Amino acid sequence: IIDNSQNLWVMYSQTGLVKYNLETRKGKLYETEDGLPYNSFDNLVADANDNIWFPSPKGLCCLLAATDKFITFTEKDGLPFTDYSDSYLFFDKDDSSLYFSDRDYLYSSNTYTLLSRKKQAGTKLFIESMQVNAKPYYFDDKKNIQLTAIENNMFFSFELLDMAQN
Numbered sequence: 001i002i003d004n005s006q007n008l009w010v011m012y013s014q015t016g017l018v019k020y021n022l023e024t025r026k027g028k029l030y031e032t033e034d035g036l037p038y039n040s041f042d043n044l045v046a047d048a049n050d051n052i053w054f055p056s057p058k059g060l061c062c063l064l065a066a067t068d069k070f071i072t073f074t075e076k077d078g079l080p081f082t083d084y085s086d087s088y089l090f091f092d093k094d095d096s097s098l099y100f101s102d103r104d105y106l107y108s109s110n111t112y113t114l115l116s117r118k119k120q121a122g123t124k125l126f127i128e129s130m131q132v133n134a135k136p137y138y139f140d141d142k143k144n145i146q147l148t149a150i151e152n153n154m155f156f157s158f159e160l161l162d163m164a165q166n
Helices: 111-121
Strands: 007-012 016-021 027-030 052-056 059-064 069-073 089-092 097-101 106-110 124-132 135-137 154-161
Touching: 052 089, 059 111, 069 111, 097 111, 106 111
Parallel strands: none
Antiparallel strands: 007 016, 016 027, 052 059, 059 069, 089 097, 097 106, 124 135, 124 154
């Protein structure tokens, strides 16, 4: 396939993924040592942001164009199964849907939705303050908090920070 940046993407069986820029005539080989989850797959597609998607036995994989990093989606990310080795992909540019199959069914998911779910999965939750029985409770980096039986009314103030780079 050729993406919007004039990169030709080719998969070499048991070797890896090759990106070759048609304008600069420079190429790059992505192997498992570079983070490629699996070095053999049947097809690949590029989404509207030039992210490269491909199926593998380890999940639905994506090479992020902005960071040059691989991420893999599995059942833990809400997909119907993990082994996509027999799947074929199709990207619909009109609505950013990625279609993929198994032997019996056809599935679709919006690529922006998939990527935002993965991004949120690494987000950290921080407890800013805690009150026990309406009084401030200070825990100074303690991993375990021990309360008495009558200290049973708790209030937490927390913050969910997204530290990911865009």
